[in-house]
Amino acid sequence: MxxxxxxxxxxxxxxxxxxxxxxxxxxxxxxxxxxxxxxxxxxxxxxxxxxxxxxxxxxxxxxxxxxxxxxxxxxxxxxxxxxxxxxxxxxxxxxxxxxxxxxxxxxxxxxxxxxxxxxxxxxxxxxxxxxxxxxxxxxxxxxxxxxxxxxxxxxxxxxxxxxxxxxxxxxxxxxxxxxxxxxxxxxxxxxxxxxxxxxxxxxxxxxxxxxxxxxxxxxxxxxxxxxxxFVAGFLGKSNFLRGRITRRADGLAELDAVDLASWASVGRQTMLGAGDHAVAALRPEKIRLHRTEPSGDACSARGRVTELTYLGASVEVTLAVGETRLTATIGAGAIALAEGDEIVASWAPDAAILVEPKQAAA
Ligand SMILES: Nc1ncnc2c1ncn2[C@@H]1O[C@H](COP(=O)(O)OP(=O)(O)OP(=O)(O)O)[C@@H](O)[C@H]1O
Ligand SMILES: [Mg+2]
Structure with missing residues (x-):
């Protein structure tokens, strides 16, 4: 039946x-x-x-x-x-x-x-x-x-x-x-x-x-x-990168977010193009932290550690990148950090994803 x-x-x-x-x-x-x-x-x-x-x-x-x-x-x-x-x-x-x-x-x-x-x-x-x-x-x-x-x-x-x-x-x-x-x-x-x-x-x-x-x-x-x-923020944690799209290529969009330049998957926002305002969601666990600038084509940003929260198996690290806050979750013991450290965050070009902004959904 x-x-x-x-x-x-x-x-x-x-x-x-x-x-x-x-x-x-x-x-x-x-x-x-x-x-x-x-x-x-x-x-x-x-x-x-x-x-x-x-x-x-x-x-x-x-x-x-x-x-x-x-x-x-x-x-x-x-x-x-x-x-x-x-x-x-x-x-x-x-x-x-x-x-x-x-x-x-x-x-x-x-x-x-x-x-x-x-x-x-x-x-x-x-x-x-x-x-x-x-x-x-x-x-x-x-x-x-x-x-x-x-x-x-x-x-x-x-x-x-x-x-x-x-x-x-x-x-x-x-x-x-x-x-x-x-x-x-x-x-x-x-x-x-x-x-x-x-x-x-x-x-x-x-x-x-x-x-x-x-x-x-x-x-x-x-x-x-x-x-x-809303969905990205309600289900799990997310960083939101806001800015204008500078170009599109292969299902990706380049976003000129304040303090943070990043590529993002276009996701469902396929109608957006160069010049449009957009919001990308970036999960904290997709971010890696390094002492020095990583090589390769990853997106990256340099920032200062403002807060460390111990969560048991992982550590939540808040970075100040200019005026913008970026949260990363890394394995406990992955890298020894202290508040005030200068550090480089990196993520894959398709790690962030464009989402429909909150006000447009209302
Ligand atoms: N009998 C009723 N008369 C007037 N408004 C009602 C009535 N029952 C529900 N509502 C309203 O409808 C909306 C949806 O209520 P509902 O009970 O479905 O929410 P919910 O998602 O189950 O919330 P919660 O997680 O708090 O249980 C609420 O704003 C509620 O105040
Ligand atoms: Mg209910």
Whole structure:
């Protein structure tokens, strides 16, 4: 069975306020898609519309080509795990997980193997007889997950399910979610504003801002080839080089940025040419640091170290290049540095990438 979900021109307005602008999104069967964006960007609005708890102002939701826009939540057969979507305190773990089956008239010998499989999958076998108050936050979250998957939903909708957990537990869960997703093969639509969570788990990340999709791509593509300044800044860190294009050659553009002359990949900004203003994103880890000017055709800039931040495996180095700040991330111990050192930064001609500037996207 293929369950392909399509959002077609989906829009949500509250009075004059547009929470979600006309949105189109195609989600493949079995895909792990993450909606990522700052607070208020419309992530929950999309998820709640898919679940059937929010009625869209216009547009359609299609499942396998069938219009489900007007169906009540209980007729959509989607699993949901929302933050604070509480367990029943008076039911054991076993009965909590079995609840959706009972609600569907599946009981006794028919229900038992399904409940056991769901408990196994979430590694809850040993806790079946306990009540929610006898479980840790992480264990409760696992019960919620088992409960949402027990009836074999076509689609699982998860809204920040890990936000209440501490960092190390969240990390464990990220790999667990991935493993469970692989095992059950259900489509997962996952909402978070944690970029690391999105990068590690998803087949595809959809970046939202102010009720619009800015870019939708696999994590590596989104990170390596961000389309806009917002995406480059929101997903990971980035330096932004701003200036006028002096010439174009072979998919590259030469940028006369203040204090920094650089080549950059043209990326999606293919319509820009000599004389146009442009912004290029340059990831800190693409920058190398040297005592003396490197040979070869790399781009380079001379600067002074203003700040060193130790991050464990790496060091973040801030350089003052004229009036411009440039941040580089280098391996700890790669080069001994002190604040005030004069140093040369270099990067490959295609390391920076032209992006759509923030104001143009607004
Ligand atoms: N019932 C409502 N009435 C009016 N405005 C609403 C309503 N529900 C949501 N909004 C607004 O719609 C916008 C999008 O909200 P949404 O809950 O989708 O954001 P979000 O991306 O999930 O944010 P967060 O990360 O904080 O959960 C917000 O500006 C919010 O204030
Ligand atoms: Mg939300």
């Amino acid at each position: 293929k369950h392909n979900l399509v959002l077609s021109g989906l829009e949500k307005r509250y009075g004059d306020f547009v929470a979600l602008h006309e949105t189109n999104l195609d989600i493949k069967a079995g895909e792990f898609v993450t909606l990522l964006g700052p607070s208020g960007s419309g992530k929950t609005t999309i998820l709640m519309s898919i679940a059937g708890f929010v009625a869209p102002s216009s547009g359609r939701i299609l499942l396998d080509g069938q219009d489900v826009t007007g169906l009540p939540p209980e007729r959509r057969n989607f699993g949901v795990v929302f933050q604070g979507y509480a367990l029943f305190p008076h039911l054991t773990v076993h009965d909590n997980v079995g609840f959706p089956l009972r609600a569907r008239g599946i009981r006794g010998d028919q229900a038992r193997p399904k409940i056991e499989a769901a408990l196994d999958m979430a590694q809850l076998g040993a806790f079946a007889k306990r009540f929610p108050r006898q479980l840790s936050g992480g264990q409760q979250q696992r019960v919620a997950l088992a409960r949402s998957l027990v009836f074999g939903p076509e689609l699982l909708l998860l809204d920040e399910p890990l936000s209440a957990l501490d960092r190390s537990l969240r990390k464990d869960f990220q790999s667990e979610f991935k493993a469970i997703h692989r095992k059950v093969g259900t489509t997962f639509i996952y909402v978070t504003h944690d970029q690391e969570e999105a990068l590690t788990m998803s087949d595809r990340i959809v970046i939202l801002d102010k009720g619009r999709i800015l870019q939708s791509a696999p994590p590596s593509e989104l990170y390596e080839r961000p389309a806009t300044e």
